[in-house]
Structure formats: C-alpha cells, structure tokens
Amino acid sequence: MNSASSGRALPWALVTPALGWTLLFFVLPFVAMAVSSLTAHEGGGFTLSNYSQFFANPSYWQAMVNSLQVTAIVTVISVLLAYPFAWILAEQVPERWQRLALMLAVLPFWTSYVVRSYSWLLVLAQNGVVNRALTGSGLFSEPLQLANTRLATVTGFVHFFVMLLTLTIFANLKQLSPSYRKAAADLGAGPIRTFLHVVLPLTLPGIMVGAFLTFVLCIGDYITPQILGGNNELLMPQLVMMQIGRRGDFPLASALSIILMAVVTIAYLACARWLKIERA
Amino acid sequence: MRALIRLVSGLYAIAIYGFIFLPVVVLILFSLQATSFPIPPFTGPSLRWYEAVLADTRLTSALVNSLLVAVLSSAVAVTLGFLSAWGFARFALPGSGLMRGLITLPLTVSYLIIGMGLLVLFNWAGVPKSLLAAGIGHVVINLPLCFAIVYSQMGDHQINIERAARDLGAPEWKVLLLITVPVMAPAIFAGFFLSMTFSWDEFVISFLLTRFDTTLPVEIWNLLRSGLNPKTNAVGSLVFAVSIVLVVLFELMLLRRKPA
Numbered sequence: 001m002n003s004a005s006s007g008r009a010l011p012w013a014l015v016t017p018a019l020g021w022t023l024l025f026f027v028l029p030f031v032a033m034a035v036s037s038l039t040a041h042e043g044g045g046f047t048l049s050n051y052s053q054f055f056a057n058p059s060y061w062q063a064m065v066n067s068l069q070v071t072a073i074v075t076v077i078s079v080l081l082a083y084p085f086a087w088i089l090a091e092q093v094p095e096r097w098q099r100l101a102l103m104l105a106v107l108p109f110w111t112s113y114v115v116r117s118y119s120w121l122l123v124l125a126q127n128g129v130v131n132r133a134l135t136g137s138g139l140f141s142e143p144l145q146l147a148n149t150r151l152a153t154v155t156g157f158v159h160f161f162v163m164l165l166t167l168t169i170f171a172n173l174k175q176l177s178p179s180y181r182k183a184a185a186d187l188g189a190g191p192i193r194t195f196l197h198v199v200l201p202l203t204l205p206g207i208m209v210g211a212f213l214t215f216v217l218c219i220g221d222y223i224t225p226q227i228l229g230g231n232n233e234l235l236m237p238q239l240v241m242m243q244i245g246r247r248g249d250f251p252l253a254s255a256l257s258i259i260l261m262a263v264v265t266i267a268y269l270a271c272a273r274w275l276k277i278e279r280a
Numbered sequence: 281m282r283a284l285i286r287l288v289s290g291l292y293a294i295a296i297y298g299f300i301f302l303p304v305v306v307l308i309l310f311s312l313q314a315t316s317f318p319i320p321p322f323t324g325p326s327l328r329w330y331e332a333v334l335a336d337t338r339l340t341s342a343l344v345n346s347l348l349v350a351v352l353s354s355a356v357a358v359t360l361g362f363l364s365a366w367g368f369a370r371f372a373l374p375g376s377g378l379m380r381g382l383i384t385l386p387l388t389v390s391y392l393i394i395g396m397g398l399l400v401l402f403n404w405a406g407v408p409k410s411l412l413a414a415g416i417g418h419v420v421i422n423l424p425l426c427f428a429i430v431y432s433q434m435g436d437h438q439i440n441i442e443r444a445a446r447d448l449g450a451p452e453w454k455v456l457l458l459i460t461v462p463v464m465a466p467a468i469f470a471g472f473f474l475s476m477t478f479s480w481d482e483f484v485i486s487f488l489l490t491r492f493d494t495t496l497p498v499e500i501w502n503l504l505r506s507g508l509n510p511k512t513n514a515v516g517s518l519v520f521a522v523s524i525v526l527v528v529l530f531e532l533m534l535l536r537r538k539p540a
Contacts, residue, residue, distance in 0.1 A: 010452060014367030018360040018383055018423060025420045026386050029397030036400050085296045088289045103531075105297070108304045110523035112481050114497045115516035118504060119303030122310060122318055125508060129306055132320045163300060191285070220390025222484055227504065237392050244488070250400055257396045261389065268388070 037254035041247075050255035060239060060256070064263070067236040070150065070225070071218045074157040075211050081158065082165035083207070089166070090173040102170060106163045113160075117227040120156045121147055124228070148230035156224045161217075165210045172206035173199070212271045216264055236260050304520070311513035318510045329514035339515055342499035346480055349411055349495055353418035354475035360419070361426025362468055366460060369434035370442075380431070384424040394420055395485040402489070409491040417485040422478055426471035433467035473530055477523070 040047050054060045085105070093101045108116060123129050124146040131143035146152055176199065184194040222237035229235070234242070236256065243253035310318035314326035333339055364383060368376055386394060398417050407413060438460070445459045446452075461468070483497040490498065496519065503512045 011367045011371035011373055014371075015364045015373065015379065018364035018427065019379060021360055021419060021423060022383055022386065025398065025401075025416055026389075026394065027382075029394070029401040032401040032404060033393075033397045081296065084289075084292055088293050092286065092289045092293075105300060107524075108300055110477075110527055111304060111307070111516060111520040112497055112500065112523075114483055114500050114504075115307065115512075115519060116303060118500075118512060118516065119307040122306050122508060122513070123303055125319065127319045129302075129320060159299065159303065162296070191281075216388070216390065220392050222392055237390075240392065240396065244396075244399070250403065253396060254400060257393045261393055264388075264390070 033254040041249045063234045063239040075214045078161035086169035153229035156228045168210040311517040313510045329510040342496045346496040350479040353415040357422035358426045358472045365431035387424045395488040413489040414486040418479040422475035429471040
C-alpha cells in the first residue's frame with residue numbers, strides 16, 4: 001500500500017464505524033418509527049389516523065397539556081431554588097471547601113434514577129416519613145395524599161434538577177471574572193445592585209442553557225411520573241409506554257413519540273433564538 | 281448587612297442540603313429495617329434485607345448483566361468515538377461539519393424515543409429482545425458523548441508529537457497506538473467512565489429492548505410492583521454504595537494525575 005492511497009483511505013476508515021453505527025441504529029430506527037406512525041395498527045396502507053387520533057382524543061391531548069404544565073413548573077421552581085444555592089456555594093463558602101460542598105450537593109445523583117424516585121415514594125407515602133411528622137406533630141389529624149399526585153411528580157423532578165442546575169449555575173458563576181464585581185463596587189454599586197445589574201445578567205445565558213436542558217430531560221422522562229405520579233394523571237411518556245405495553249400498538253406509540261419530539265424541537269428553536277438575542 | 285446575608289445563606293443552604301439528602305437518608309435508614317415495611321417507626325438495625333438481596337439470583341444475575349452491558353457498550357462507544365474524533369481532528373474531510381453534527385445528534389433526543397425507534401426497527405427486522413439489543417442502544421446514547429469529549433481535547437500540540445513520530449518512520453497504526461492513545465488517555469478514560477455510569481443507570485432502553493435476561497434498573501423496577509419493600513431499599517443502597525466507590529476512585533485518579 002503506498003502512502004498516497006492510505007492517506008485517503010485512512011480518514012474514512014476512522015470515521016465510518018461511528019457514522020455507520022449512528023445511521024444504522026439512530027437514523028434508520030427513526031425512519032422506521034416515522035413510517036410506522038403512518039400505518040394503521042390493524043395493518044393496511046398509508047394513513048394519518050394515528051396523528052388525527054392525538055388531536056381528536058381529548059385524553060391524549062390532555063397528556064400533552066399535563067406534560068407541558070409539569071415541565072414548566074419543574075423548570076421554574078428548579079431554577080429559583082438552584083440559583084441562590086449555587087450562588088452561596090460559589091460566593092459564601094470558602095474556596096478550599098467548595099469542591100467538597102459541591103460534591104455533597106450532587107451526591108444523590110449517584111443513586112440509580114429508578115431508586116431515587118422510589119425513595120421519594122418512601123418519603124411521601126400515606127404512612128411515610130412526612131405524613132408521620134405531620135400527624136405526629138398534631139398539625140394534621142389525617143395523613144395527606146402526597147404520593148400518586150402531581151405534587152409528588154414535581155417534587156421528584158425538582159430534586160433531580162436542583163442538583164443538575166446547581167452544577168451548571170455554579171460553573172457559570174465561577175467563570176465570571178471577579179473584575180466585573182470589583183468594577184461595579186468601584187463605581188459605587190452596593191452588593192444588591194451589583195448582583196442585579198452585573199452578576200445576574202451575565203449568568204442569564206447559562207441559566208437558559210440549564211433551563212432548556214431541564215425542559216428536554218423532564219418532558220421525555222417516563223420513570224418519575226410513573227413511579228411518583230401513578231396513573232391518576234398521565235404525562236406524554238406514560239401515554240407512549242401504555243400503547244406499547246397494553247395494546248402493542250407500535251404505530252400509535254410512534255406517532256405520539258414523534259409529536260413529543262416535535263414539541264422539544266420547537267422549544268429548542270424558540271430557545272436558540274432567544275439565546276442569540278440575549279448575547280447580541 | 282453582611283452578617284444577615286451570611287445567616288440567611290447558611291439557613292438556605294442547610295434547607296437545600298436537607299431536601300437533597302432526605303430521600304437518600306430515608307432509603308438507607310429503612311434498608312436496615314428489621315420488619316417488613318420500610319416505614320416509620322424504625323425497628324432496625326438489621327441486615328436481613330441485604331441478605332435477601334444477595335440470595336436473590338434474579339437480582340444478582342441482573343447486576344452481572346448490567347456490569348457486562350455497561351463495560352462492553354462503553355468500550356464500543358469510546359472506541360468508535362475516539363477513532364472518529366481522531367479522523368475528524370487530523371484530516372480534512374468533505375462535509376466534516378455535517379457528519380460531526382450527525383454523530384452528536386442523538387444527544388438531543390430523549391432515551392425514550394431512541395428506545396422506541398430501536399424497538400420498532402428490531403421488531404420489523406425480527407431481531408429478538410436481548411441484552412445485546414439493549415447494549416446497541418447504550419452505544420447509541422454514549423457514542424456522541426465519547427466523541428464530543430475526545431474531540432474537544434484534541435489539541436495542536438498533540439499533532440506535533442504525532443508528526444514527530446511519523447517523521448521518525450512510525451506507521452499510522454503505531455502512531456495511533458503508541459502516541460495518540462496514551463496522550464489522549466485522560467479523555468478516553470473520562471468518556472469510558474461517563475458512558476459506564478450512564479449505561480449502568482439507564483432504564484427505559486433496557487426496559488423496551490430486553491425480555492427475560494435484563495439489567496439491574498429493570499429488575500429493580502419489577503421489584504417496585506410489590507409496593508414499598510425494604511428489599512428494594514437494600515438493593516438501592518447497594519447500588520448507591522458501588523457508585524460512590526467508583527466516584528471516589530475517579531476523583532482520586534484525577535487528583536493523582538494533577539501534580540504529574
């Protein structure tokens with residue numbers, strides 16, 4: 001083999017396996033799903049009925065509304081809780097303890113995702129820790145219905161995303177050059193003004209990225225709503241899984257997945273545009 | 281003013297730490313429960329549920345399956361990711377940006393949809409549900425990650441070392457194995473480690489693509505059907521312990537590498 005021909009063949013030999021894998025096991029499955037979504041469960045030719053079902057059936061439509069509501073609530077609460085926490089870790093904790101403080105703050109990340117949701121079920125159950133504390137202290141005479149509610153789903157999600165957002169916002173705050181704050185102080189701004197007019201606007205793009213990540217991961221998650229929310233109120237991923245599990249209706253499940261993906265893509269496009277305007 | 285900020289900060293941090301740790305503490309505490317329900321009052325400590333977990337062959341074989349899938353799928357993902365990152369970083373290929381975009385695309389799609397797609401495809405192609413099918417899915421989610429990590433660490437100074445080796449007469453495969461791989465070892469290791477943790481914890485793809493032999497998260501999911509059970513606490517605590525050990529090892533390796 002002469003060096004000229006190996007010079008051209010080698011780079012393709014390097015990138016082809018990864019490209020091939022992605023085409024075969026990511027792009028092709030997506031095409032298969034798209035084609036499947038255009039066929040009827042009972043067999044037969046091309047049909048749009050799976051998509052029209054989604055728009056015609058109010059319970060399917062409701063699942064999307066629920067998903068969007070839960071995701072929006074989770075994203076807002078998580079950002080509001082995580083930002084001050086990350087700020088405290090970055091500004092108030094002495095430098096040498098910061099790494100440890102941050103590691104502790106994300107320690108429960110390392111329990112498995114399924115187990116983490118189950119743990120919240122333990123906390124929120126009818127005779128769980130929270131209800132024992134509430135009835136024991138005499139605040140309530142009857143245990144509250146906490147598990148299998150939207151509140152439980154939101155709590156489980158917020159727990160996960162507070163950890164994630166603390167990480168990303170902390171990194172953001174640390175990247176901020178201290179000279180900005182010094183300059184603001186030199187110009188006579190107090191700590192509150194410096195924060196509102198300098199630190200917060202400069203970390204806003206980072207917050208948006210974190211919020212978008214939260215949105216994407218939250219809206220596509222099946223585990224948390226299934227374990228904590230139960231079947232009282234369905235979210236989109238639960239609806240998708242239900243089509244496969246109970247009825248083996250792959251075409252409808254495919255159509256619902258594609259609708260879910262379309263919503264995420266729209267959110268991405270909206271978010272990307274917003275981010276660019278912020279940076280300009 | 282400053283003292284007030286410190287006080288409020290301290291209280292807030294304690295509250296958030298409390299929220300973050302509450303479920304983990306409850307999980308571990310009631311894994312040591314002596315009676316059959318992981319609810320107050322605490323009746324332990326007892327190790328009977330840990331013994332029950334270790335005696336449960338479904339759980340232990342699921343654990344072995346999980347490790348197997350995690351190690352093998354991560355090895356494939358990091359190998360493919362590394363080779364393609366090297367190819368794109370060192371050679372000018374037509375349509376390079378587009379192809380790199382394609383490789384990282386799966387990062388933007390939720391696991392549920394990746395799993396669904398593979399399920400539909402395999403169903404059509406007649407590929408049976410198996411650990412292999414789940415492993416293929418795990419490579420799909422981890423390959424973009426490994427690629428991105430290694431690609432971002434391919435700098436110009438490494439090109440010079442590689443060039444020096446070529447000038448001294450090393451063939452490409454020798455440059456790759458003796459120069460590039462050792463130089464890129466931290467990035468390769470980071471990609472492998474991250475893939476391992478994602479694969480180890482991945483649920484929905486394994487749930488959709490396996491049937492009888494399955495991974496630990498799916499087996500734990502099956503346990504949940506029996507409701508609240510200290511055995512689930514015990515297996516959850518064990519998984520947590522294993523992960524913590526791995527993380528500490530990873531941190532120590534990073535710390536050891538720093539002074540060098």
